[in-house]
Amino acid sequence: MQAVTSPSALPSAEALFDQMADAVYLIDPVTSAIVWGNRAAWAMLGLSREDVLDHSVLSLQLDVTGLPQWSEIAAAIRGQECFTFVGRHRHREGHEIHVEVNTTHFCLDGHAYFLSVARDVRRRMALEKDMQSRENQLWFALNEAADGLWDWEIATGRLFFSPQLKRMLGYSPDEMEPVLATWSDALHPDDRQVVLGILQAHLDGKRVRYEAEYRLRNRNGRYLWVHDRGRVCERDGLGAPTRAVGMVQDITARKELELQLQQLASSDTLTGLPNRRHGERFLEAELALCRRLGLPLGVCFFDVDHFKRVNDSFGHLVGDTVLQQVAEQAQASIRRSDLVCRWGGEEFVIISPNSNRAQLLQVAEKVRKAVMALAGTPRVTVSLGVAAFPEDGDDVEALLGVADGALYRAKTRGRNRTE
Numbered sequence: 001m002q003a004v005t006s007p008s009a010l011p012s013a014e015a016l017f018d019q020m021a022d023a024v025y026l027i028d029p030v031t032s033a034i035v036w037g038n039r040a041a042w043a044m045l046g047l048s049r050e051d052v053l054d055h056s057v058l059s060l061q062l063d064v065t066g067l068p069q070w071s072e073i074a075a076a077i078r079g080q081e082c083f084t085f086v087g088r089h090r091h092r093e094g095h096e097i098h099v100e101v102n103t104t105h106f107c108l109d110g111h112a113y114f115l116s117v118a119r120d121v122r123r124r125m126a127l128e129k130d131m132q133s134r135e136n137q138l139w140f141a142l143n144e145a146a147d148g149l150w151d152w153e154i155a156t157g158r159l160f161f162s163p164q165l166k167r168m169l170g171y172s173p174d175e176m177e178p179v180l181a182t183w184s185d186a187l188h189p190d191d192r193q194v195v196l197g198i199l200q201a202h203l204d205g206k207r208v209r210y211e212a213e214y215r216l217r218n219r220n221g222r223y224l225w226v227h228d229r230g231r232v233c234e235r236d237g238l239g240a241p242t243r244a245v246g247m248v249q250d251i252t253a254r255k256e257l258e259l260q261l262q263q264l265a266s267s268d269t270l271t272g273l274p275n276r277r278h279g280e281r282f283l284e285a286e287l288a289l290c291r292r293l294g295l296p297l298g299v300c301f302f303d304v305d306h307f308k309r310v311n312d313s314f315g316h317l318v319g320d321t322v323l324q325q326v327a328e329q330a331q332a333s334i335r336r337s338d339l340v341c342r343w344g345g346e347e348f349v350i351i352s353p354n355s356n357r358a359q360l361l362q363v364a365e366k367v368r369k370a371v372m373a374l375a376g377t378p379r380v381t382v383s384l385g386v387a388a389f390p391e392d393g394d395d396v397e398a399l400l401g402v403a404d405g406a407l408y409r410a411k412t413r414g415r416n417r418t419e
């Protein structure tokens with residue numbers, strides 16, 4: 001290749017026009033005839049140079065249908081410095097080419113001309129269509145999809161809540177100030193520390209993503225269970241997170257079902273009290289805690305006296321009702337931190353953390369008197385035996401053994417008593 005040395009060595013204007021990617025047409029404004037075109041002008045249409053000169057604009061443009069319409073367009077072209085028009089050219093093989101045409105008008109040697117530069121915009125239109133469909137998807141995700149979305153600008157603390165997320169929490173689109181505190185203040189106090197810890201671990205790069213199940217307060221003050229997951233999507237030059245996005249799903253129904261199932265698995269169907277399995281787990285956990293904290297713990301075994309006679313005389317259904325009433329009386333006699341469970345048959349156990357033997361004896365007596373005071377037929381009584389940690393035993397088995405022994409003594413010493 002040689003360097004350009006003088007203007008006379010430059011290519012002609014025609015040769016330059018032929019190098020252009022855009023099609024250039026010189027048009028007679030009156031007849032709409034094409035009087036000149038560059039290489040792209042005929043190549044884009046699948047024609048030869050001569051063919052193009054036989055055409056008028058009307059035969060190229062699918063959107064201009066006749067001379068009256070051309071006259072209107074011509075008037076518009078004359079009225080502007082540059083007239084832009086998006087239309088379709090017809091290829092010789094029949095297909096359409098979407099073009100954006102910029103037309104200017106000028107006079108030369110007493111003749112008026114239109115100079116049109118047409119650019120193939122098929123690719124751009126495909127991209128625009130793609131973007132439009134993405135915008136539709138985004139609109140759908142923000143407004144219609146079941147999940148709520150959030151977008152957090154970490155540096156400024158601005159937190160965008162999608163309309164669906166607001167709706168999930170009972171707010172209207174113009175409520176919920178878009179700041180982090182709006183979310184963090186709505187976290188359930190019992191979950192806050194854990195959730196913020198998980199989020200921080202993700203921001204610090206210790207977790208691949210942020211994912212948590214927690215309770216979030218809605219507009220009415222009720223807590224919803226949500227599954228929230230997200231991740232950092234932008235970082236600054238030093239790698240510090242600057243933006244994170246995520247999705248929130250309302251899982252309240254599933255959580256409530258889980259809790260119900262859990263409760264069913266750990267409760268007795270006749271009395272509604274916790275069952276023996278739950279009682280054993282509770283006793284293990286509370287004894288370990290009391291041992292660590294140096295606190296006492298009481299266990300009380302009790303059972304309905306001569307319950308076989310109740311069944312035999314009044315029937316099994318009446319026997320069931322008696323068990324339910326005894327359970328209610330026991331439940332009403334204990335402290336909130338105590339647990340009464342149905343151990344099996346007509347046997348019950350009270351577990352009382354932070355109670356010594358004397359305190360537990362009082363609780364046992366309260367239960368005994370409450371059962372005795374039950375109105376109606378048949379009248380029943382209960383016998384009770386208590387044991388306390390640490391004086392009566394150091395582990396679960398020993399404590400239960402001592403309490404059972406005490407219950408046996410209560411039975412042999414006449415029933416309706418506490419030992």
Ligand SMILES: Nc1nc2c(ncn2[C@@H]2O[C@H](COP(=O)(O)OP(=O)(O)OP(=O)(O)O)[C@@H](O)[C@H]2O)c(=O)[nH]1
Pocket residue numbers: 270303304305306307308309311315316317318319320323344345346411415
């Ligand atoms: N109705 C009813 N009876 C039950 C249930 N579970 C166990 N029983 C009955 O409870 C009775 C327990 O009888 P026993 O163990 O002889 O004791 P008891 O008659 O209460 O005599 P003491 O305990 O010595 O005062 C049996 O007849 C069991 O069938 C139940 O869920 N419903």
